[in-house]
Amino acid sequence: MIAIIKYNGGNVNSAQNALNKLNVKSMITDDPEQILNAEKVIFPGVGEASSTMKLLKKKGLDVLIPTLKQPVLGICLGMQLMCKGNEEGNTEGLGIFDINVKKFPPLDLVPHMGWNTVSVKKNLMFSGIEPDDDVYFVHSYYCELSEFTTSVCDYILPFSASLQKENFYAMQFHPEKSGRIGSQMLNNFINLSS
Template structure:
């Protein structure tokens, strides 16, 4: 199986690579269009700030490539947020894969949300063998409200989407590569889709 992690300068790529290696697979880092298109599975990571990450995607023309991919694609953290229409972070236009805006948590909660939180309303093969209220690891100040494409939720002052799906595109707000056994199972499920 050919697994490509999209390399655009805004990802915690090593921990994802190690997590995939623990599952018995190798992942390649690439920003090459032909290599990404030829992959069986694509992982779209993201750490940092939305507007600068989108700028890097535009510079490498990956903003045009990603929405056209036909194989399973998994956006992680900021990667998921960039797959949405728009983000309040830096007033950024995203890739428009998920029809949902990314919103800043209000002042009633401490931001960023850092640490373990429970996921529920699990409704996708991505969560095979994951139980309701399983804990995953999150670090974020912005969130996607519940919407038509929500396949898992969490609560942090407000109930929000911790995972989205549309066609072959999946997004998770949490970091599966840092979410212990549950995260490993979710990555394994993605690789088996």
Template sequence: MIALIKYNGGNVSSVRNALERLNVSCVITDDPEMILKADKVIFPGVGEASSTMKVLKEKGLDTLIPDLKQPVLGICLGMQLMCGSNEEGNTKGMGIFDVDVKWFPPKDLIPHMGWNTITNLKSPLFSGIEENSDVYFVHSYYCGLSDSTASVCDYILPFSASLQKDNFFAVQFHPEKSGYTGSRILNNFINL
């Protein structure tokens, strides 16, 4: 069973639809027992960091997620909340990844929105994916480069397009909106 974590963030339905296109069923839940029993967990997100973290704390998910042992995939805000501090709302994240989330310097259009290239692919998520593949981004905050960086994108500055540490995987882009490449990444996660 694939559990999609339910909270006040958006995009859960888009991720569910992307999984259905892959003939993968899932359950949308905030029930800790169901999340613990799941084979894989996806933590999607579109929203604001501090209000989302408040909801996760109210449901006890802020302490549950870092202790999960099965493969976990954070998407966009999900990835950012798996990191340390976050400049959006001066939010303390879950600290799974030792990297902070910062606001893009205002040197170009913000948010970073649309298709962009990922390079330096270093994760099983990218099996069968070519260097310089394009994926779809929508974000104003970014995760810096770190030991956990699993791919890089360059917009205003180089940043972590994805992260990986142990059983935790995270992508800043939206695989559910990234065509063939995104479907392949989701499929790779499902088949870990």
């Protein structure tokens, strides 16, 4: 069973619908015990960083998530909150990835919204993905490049399109909105050994 972390960020139901299409059982929950005992955990999100962190703290999930030992996948805001700090609301993150989340320069091109290609380093999450395959982004903040970067997207400037550290995986793009490519990536996550 996959636990999808429930909080005030959007896209929780979209993540579950994407798993349903893959015939994978999941539950949407904010119960620490259920999250702790799940085979895998998805931390999705669309929303505002500081208000989301307040809710996570209220439920004790800010302490729980960094201690999880099973594979964990952060998506969009979920990925950003797994980082050290976020310029949105001057928010302290979960600190799983020791990098910062910054706002794109104030150009007419923000938010970054739509399909874009990513340059992939060797990583299990991208198994079966071709170099010219596009994924779907919607975001105004980006994660810095770092040793944890597993793919890079270039939009105004190069940024981390995905990250990995041990059992923690994260994507700035939305696999649940990225058609066949996104389904392949979710499948890759589902098939990771715990």
